[in-house]
Amino acid sequence: MMPRRHKPCFAALAACLIAGSAIVCVVCQDSQPDDIDSFVDKQNITLDQLNDECWVWKSTLWGAPVKDYSPISKRRVWLTDGCAEACQRHEQCKAWSFDWKGECFLLSNVTTLLKAGQSDLRNFAFVAQGKRGSRDCRPLDERRPCLEHNVKILWSDISYKYADANLTVEECRQACIKTVECRFFTLLALPGETRQCFLKNAGVNDNKLCSEYATSGFANGRDCGSPTEPLTPSEDDVKKLTSQQLFVSLDLLKKSYPPFPLFQEAYEKVNQCGCYREFTKPFYQEIEDDSEGDSEGEGDGEETKKPKTAPGSAVMLREIPTYLTPPRRCQLFCQADDRCQHWSTRWNRCFLWADVQRWLEGPDIPDLAGPKLCPRDKLEEGLRCDADFYRERYTPLSLFVLKVRDIRVPLGGSCPIEISWASLSWMLAAAILLLGTFVVAVISKVHFERRTNIVRVMIAAISMWDFLTDCAFVARSYEYAQLWVFWVGIFHLNLVIFSNSIALIYMTRSRDRQGHSFRKWMEQHQQYSHLGTLLVFVSSFLHLGVLHLFASRLFGWTLFSLEVHTKSLLTMEMLTLAEDVPQVALQAYVLLNQGSGGGGIPSVTLVSILTSIFQILKLLLFLLKYAMHSIFPSVATKSASRTAASSFAPSLRYGHSSDSEDFGGGAERTVSKTTASDMSLVKAANEQQGGP
Structure with a gap:
């Protein structure tokens, strides 16, 4: 006679014959144990193969039951020791098996050994079997x-x-x-x-x-x-965190220990020891609502009317049915919900909460509550090596040269310190460009063209580099979590190109002296008209940087030195300044959000900072140049007169050479016009100074 739970399923077999379903039969024949999934290893065994001295845990036996067998229910035997004692008292019992249900089986012979799995965690520790006369050989602590x-x-x-x-x-x-x-x-x-x-x-x-x-x-x-004493962090952990100045992690480590012994x-052993609070739940009270039409998804039959709550009530996100679910599982539900901030649970329910304003406490409250993340959760996540860490650990300037990977390292580990060669190369290229531009402008002013405007040459370099950094910012922001930054940047760059093109078209087609000079130059240099037009409109893409170079008279290259009025150039520069405002605002947004949150793209932040620095430098140069013309007119006039007087002879020489090459027999007429123009400029400057 087999144990009761091993008897064939006669009713199911009859159903198989009636229905003609072989699949059901196979399932029935293979389901002798009530929970076969809890056993992961099944093998044949004889009585002589059993351990004569010790019990074997996490396994059970199949075999022939003793005569007049009836499994001993857990109402009579609920501990493993009781099952072994029952076998010892029964004369026919050769072995016993205490299964996951808490039932005790006395066997006269054994045929099969099943090693238990992990399907039933509650009573898993009580799964055992043994031979008559054997004993529990586990250590005393077990x-x-x-x-x-x-x-x-x-x-x-x-x-x-x-x-x-x-x-x-x-x-x-x-x-x-x-x-x-x-x-x-x-x-x-x-x-x-x-x-x-x-x-x-x-x-x-x-x-x-x-x-x-x-x-x-x-x-x-x-x-x-x-x-007798509360637990504290080990000295090794404290020294390790202190030496790395990880005081936030050290504070979390101290908070992870309960305040009592x-x-x-x-x-x-205990999950999140000291983090959960008993007899506590958020304040939540539903009140009657007589209003109609406030239901969500009305008419689809799926959504119910959202309950109206009393003032000060927390927001209940979810109510999850459970049965004897561990508190940790309820906390994991909360961690899986981005909106969840706190949770509470009882033996049959798990609640997820947000916007908790006050708590209810008392011995009559059966709930247990806790936060979304306990100190041990934060410590297990590890140290986050983001922009905030490097900014706090070193200096904010470290973001310019360090590579921020935004990773996590285990507690006590150190964040990697790697040099960002791309950032260094970018800054080095900017420094070389600005320094080289300044040197070239000085050489041009000293050796080639005294009317070379060094400030304007620097503005040209900064404008072109500014536009390149804007492009780099937009390109790198494509990896940003908020993709709208990329599309806004693309729209702004296209708007800049369009507005600059319109401004240049207006400048070249205007009837004032500036437009007249441009058209006259194009007529005189027809062989370079296509190149000149191309270079002028490249300014639209390089943020008017080429236009600044035209107006600077760099190297005295009259071929590309257009007669651009100061007022017209000021208009262009104010246009570029207005175009820079949206870009600076966008970069400031990315810098503040990514910089404070440590959310992940320090390369974009670096480009934003560099671009903003260039724009500020350009603005300062604008203000410096026009302050010389407005706030200090006498200084500007003296400078203009000195420049005109000193460049009179070189201008005559360059004008004669250029005109004679380009126009042949009309050289003398061009020289006389140039001389008269320069002499009138000197005379006007002397009159403004109050004397000849």
Whole structure:
């Protein structure tokens, strides 16, 4: 005769014959154990192959039951020791098996050994089998584990008989041994109150909570003493974090330990020890709402009317049905929801909350609550090596030269320090460009063309580099989480090119002296007209930088030195300044959001900073140049007169040479016009100074 749970499924077999379904038959024949999935290894075995001395845990036996067999229910035997004792008392019993349900099977012979899996965690520790006369050979700490002080077992209560009996710890343990199905117990000894003893049939670590004045343990456990001092971080961890100046991580590490005494072993077993709060839940109160038409998704039959809550109530995001679900699982639900900030749970429900304004506390509240992330969660995530870390650990300027990977390293590890060669190359190229531009302008002014405007040459270089950095900013922002920054930047660049083109067309087609000079130059140099037009309109793409070079008379190259009036050039520069404002605003937004949050693209931030620096330098040069013409007119006039007088002879020479080459017989006429123009400029300057 086989054990009751191993009998063939006669009713199911009849159904197979009636329905003609071979699949159902196969399933029935292979389902002799009620939970075959909990066994991952099945092998044949004989009685002689069993261990003669020790019990074997996490496995069960199949075989022939003793005569007149009836499985011993968990109402009679609820501990492994009781099943072994029952086999010892029965004459025909050769082996016993205590399965995951808590039933005890006495066998006269064995045929199959099944090693248990992990499907049932609650009673997994009680799965065992053994030969008659064998014993529990486990170490003492496993056979009779120490009681856990300041640890409470949640739920799984089977009796409240001793809740107000004011028992001691040992009396509560003895009461558990005598109570049917009791395997664990918890004693609450709050100061000034009656000691409460709760008997439980399960005590897995996931359902344990660090709670002061509570003592929990196994029915056959033993008292190994009570902790006397609260736990603190190890000296090695403190030194390691202090040496790296990781004070935020050190503070989290200290907060991860509860403020009351606890053994290290208990602290490591209990999930988020000291982070969860008992008898606590957010304030949430629904009130009657007589209004109509406020339902969500009305008419589709799926959405229900959103309840109206009292002022100060928290926002309930979700209510998840559960049954004896560990608090940690409810917290993981909260961590999976971006909106969730806190959670609360009871034995059959898990609630996710947001915008909690106040909490309700009291012994009559059965809920347990906690935050989305506990200190240990943050520590397990590791140290985040983002822009904020490098800015705080070193200096804000470190972002210019360090590569920020935005990664996490384990607690106590150090963030990598790598040089960003791309950033250094970019800054080096900018420095070489600006320095080279200044040197070239000085050489041009000293050796070639005294009327070379150094400030304007520098503005030209800064304008062109500014536009390139704008393009780099837009290109790198494509990797940014907020893609709209990229599209706004693209729109702005196109708008800049369009507005600059319109301004140049207006300048070249105008009837004033500037437009007349441009058209006259084009008529005189028809062989260079296409090149000149191309270079002029390249200014639209290089932020009017080429136009500044035209107006600077660099190297005295009259071929590309257009007669651009100061007022017209000022208009162009104010246009570029107006175009820079949206770009600076966009870069400031990216800098503030990415810089403060450490969210991930320091390269874009670096380009933003460089671009903003160039724009500020350009603005300062604008102000400096026009301050000389407006605030200090006498200085500007003297400078103009000196420049005109000193360049009179060179201008005559360059004008004669150029005109004679380009126009042949009309050279003398060109020289006389140039001389008269320069002499009138000197005379006007002398009159403004008050004398010849």
